[in-house]
Amino acid sequence: MPALTHPRPHTETLANGLRVTLRQVPGLKRSAAALRVAAGSHDVPLEWPGLAHFLEHLLFLGTERFPASQALMAYVQSHGGQVNASTRERTTDFFFELPTSAYSAGLERLSDMLAQARMNPHDQLREREVLDAEFIAWSQDPTAQQELALYEGLPATHPLRGFHAGNRDSLKVELPAFQQALKDFHRQFYRTGQMTLSLVGPQSIEELRVLAQQFAAVLPVGDKVEQAAPLPLAVKSYQQVGERSGNLLFAFEALPDSSAEALAFLCHWLNSAKPGGLLAHLQQQRLADGLKAVPLYQFAGQALLHLQFTTPAESFSAIREQFLDWLSFFAAQQDWAALREEYTKLRERQQQISGALQLARLDSEQREHGLSENGVVALKQILRDIGVVDNFSDHWHLPAANPFLRSSEPLANAGLIRGQTSAHRGLRTFAQDRSRGRRERSPMQFSQALPDHSDHGAIYLRWQTQAAAGTDLQGKLRRSLWETQEDARQAGVELAFSATGTQWLLKLTGLQEPMPSVLEHALKCLTQIDADSASAEAEAPLIPIRQLLKALPEYCLSSAVESNDVKQLWTTSRWDGLALGLNAQTQSAMGLALSRIPGTPDNQLPAATAINPQHLWSHIDTASSEHALLLFCPSASREIADEAAWRLLAQLCQTPFYQRLRVELQLGYAVFSALRQMHGQSGLLFGVQSPNTAPVELLGHVQQFLEGIPALIENLDEEDFNQQRQSLADQFDESHLSGKDASELLWQAKLAGHSSDYLAQLHTAIGQLERSTLLAAAQRLLNAEGGRLCLASESVPGAPWQATK
Template identity: 55%
Template structure:
């Protein structure tokens, strides 16, 4: 087997003892930081469950140097970046992504907040209530309840069995003992001996190292701390158990005393268990109508211990067939084990990780390096996998007999030897060349009126590209039609993902949207396979996997695009009849000339009728609309969408700047000060050619009346927010926002989405330049006028909420 590629990242130690990983990627348009603290919820004293998660929250509440309005979260939001944090069992991770010009400011704030948190009592009490609200929502989630039951057979002394979420009662903020424990935990673990900082970006290695040395200086120096080893996962020594819950079946595999490189081995094993290929475990069980879905994942890995979950959903109650399914799994394990050392599978595993990293974002690459994710299976990993397979296979060999096969190679991981031949239709070979058919005549006539737009707004000389196809149906479909097609795409979607192309097909009102993003080389071949599946989906009678109810705010977000579309159409029950009248158009960005030619030829076979002037399906607004969307949760949520009055690019620019200015104050007011809920956000959204401000809140205690009223009051204050900005702050905010829409800053996916909106809104092909110009031309008076207009009765408001309309919704409406 060929040796794996040399590592892209450099590992070193800063002067203060901080472990540093730096990776220079010239193709990136953003930079990312990923800081891992080797301490998590299982390292907290038993008396204070939730302390680690609580501390993670407190660190974002500002420092003396950077108060909340200037802290990391506000800074990243103002620069159009991404930020988050996560507390796990044995790690706490902080990560963000920013434009390179703003990256140093983010790193400076990250290190400062970790080194010098204020943690005053008033802040702690407010944040504890936020954490308590998160806890209530978490404990009510069906997935949480299911996972808690999965851990019940484990050793009661193991921390996986304990409570770690934290709430109002486990975090006694006023008690001196708790404050001392909080201080001790921060001092013990939030020091350089327990931290690893990963920096990824287009900057040189020398520049990244200099930034790390400069801004990590405030961190407390320290030595590595040995995290306590957990007790055995099982007190009985049993290494497997199963949990049956209706249509869900979980086979849990516990492992102890694992060797080095077990993380590689487990990632490799899970990948091939999950492979949906003929002759594999998933395909065989599905062919026998025993399962709908299967997902193998590592739910715990630390200090030589691992817990592997083989989660399955079944067409009916899983109990009668559980043993048959487990026997098949054991039979596949025996087959897979006998094929070691898996040379072909190891090579494909390496290639797919290499391909995916070609188009990974800065943040994704920082996470890969920071978590030291497996990118191949080394010889040491092979030895670890042998040890794992020895542990998890049953002592008695299974009697289950299946015609197992190793997965066929991914067809999209290798280059096409010959381009797709557009002159032949399905079923023809080169022997038919010269024979004309009516079908080919139709293809030739369609070629002259292709509805695919190949945008020149983004460079075409990179590995990455993105495209979107839309089919607009003259009739509504049975939901089963989309489900049928999505099922047909499952294996294709998996192969495409492994080849570096993200593929999705979703419905939005009366439209079907096909999205592709990633490495452009395999895109033509993938698209050809997709079109075949659309035209003739494989019949599938399974009920589908049971869907857990969405949390209220996600339920509303899912419904919002449909509410922005036109009224429902008459339904049909024949997919081919639907295709006969469907019209399609599309947009692609970043495609090289050769790839454009291939894509254009393949689209001659697309179902439906190409339409170069397919109008958007936006529903006319009726000034103010309220839609009640009930859900099963006891919590309430509100979404308020406030579209710009016209599609004019000047109005769009003003609405964008309003959204940019409002994002941090809205979060500060409703989440931090009022503690209205834990899911609080605002921003700009675009649907079917309409641009608008979107405000969202989910609350465990407030009714929709109160939530809406607080959102309304905030919107009333937008003119004050704009008018109190000094000239320098306004210019900085405007420039920061405008820079986010330069081709140097935009990702392919973001450019595709923006240009798609421009196409629907009727803007010209130079939309990105026009938007940048319009943003830079904004004056405080123009922005103030927009803030005033959004409050006028004639300004459209679309509200989705989990309960009925409030009395104040139409206040002021003429």
């Protein structure tokens, strides 16, 4: 296995006061930046709540040099990257990830928007309406309101009790005093001494330093401003008890600097569900079903620790006693040596599998990667402040070590496919890519489509069942994997299971060394479900648009009869699979797990049924006054040429769709469009959530936008068209694709019936797209040749739409 990424990045302060962290990770395909400004919602004048959040939004609206169509958001989207921002109590973060070739131009746009904010009155009025829609949705979201209510035990004068989101009433854009406050806030905090820039990529430290210096050169120079100290929290602890959950909150003052790492360490072990721990005991005693511990707030020595228990109200007093008893046991450990060692290992594993953006955001936090000696001191103070005692019950014990964090012994020479070396990359079908020693008709295909010299890999296992899993069975299947999923995640493997109609999928991505063991454990869990197994807990409610997104894959398949007889479903199922990027050692180590896969092996499973070329409408009751709509437009066929055209259409639509529905029409704050692949089917997906506009009206706006796509294509000059096409093609160049992204694309390619040189074919097909071909694709989109699927928070409106069964 390659050496771990060094846990500490290079740090320095530039001549103009900008603090930078620089991290070189040679294996990365992309580069990322995270810019933290030491100013947030609690730093604005009291008379202008929401000003910090409002400014964050305004900065994305473009500058004189880079108008909205060329600004950071549009630029990142056109290169297939990620971009976002977040305003918290005392910090504001801006972050993005791009292909390395486009990275410097992204940094140029970020620095320009921070330094040259346009902030004209017309933009402000328009963006205020967007924030007002966001506020309305937030105020009607039960989860958001529950989170807000957690602060009610604090003094009314503490800023945590204040209103900071911003809305039409608090953002007095028309007043000169507000405009002056906005300018003063930007001038005071958006300068070099108040910022930390974190850069991550495959570049050398010196190359990253040059980029940091170029970034800093255009920023206003200024010393760090001391942020005002908050008022005292004034309480030690308090509790809130509801019908099905209870909250314990502990407030701390005057904690040392290392308290953040100490609280993170404590919460990690509080959240452990392993035998001997707090949650396992509460479940055994039927006092609580779930526990989540998280620091809600940390600043200037203050902190607020939140523990949420899923429990009947009458059990809460007993829960508090058990919590303090377990905490006293935990405090009695000798500096937590074993737990610290495991915690450090899992933090290192998380860094090892993190992409550029995750690493950049981690570096901007500037925390230790484990629990340092100073962290031990801080943790002991936190435990004393909570009130631990010397005597406690003797039934507690430390959790068992994570089985997937132990490195396995190297296997004997496992060999490669006959006649191949790890460098050999012939053009083969997925069915031809198999490990030596396995029968040629083996349904588990060990593909050579990705290099096997990386420490990352992916495994996909698919079952075709005779019936769909009922809701109760789906909950049991998911619950059976929880402990294995958490152990796997800590060891660097993301484990996911879905039962969508008659298509069941088990997916492992991440570090390949633990994968054989993780797979074996997962299969054991999934096949030991019985009638007495506990059902899954009720999940926290999602906002309407997320409810629709969660439901979408199910509605992309034909409906099926449901069953809760898990043994019968496993016995009569047929399965196949795909493994990507695995070296010979990992392939050989999978032998035991593969022998335990339930069902009948079948290397000729049929593709999932495509959406009918009809207008299908599914009503999803979101239990919200907010309206939401998803429109999925499948491609006319599963041919790679059609997919290439649909992908370019999606790229061209992304920014104009957002600009039209969110900025110009101000329909809501959740507005997006993208290409999605489900069950091997590519399609354009448009989504809107709106506080006031009904789904039928939203659909009308989306349809109107679709009708303008041909003009959008025709109005591109030749240079812009070629640039858009090249930008899209570059996203599918092997040098730009992460192993995880490439694996998912290849899995979808297998489902669609393509060969394992799909990525090369797609890259070529995109590069060969002509304007006339794209216009023809747009016309097929308008004609709905691939059909339409609409999910909405309202019933079917009538012809041409048909309600799904």
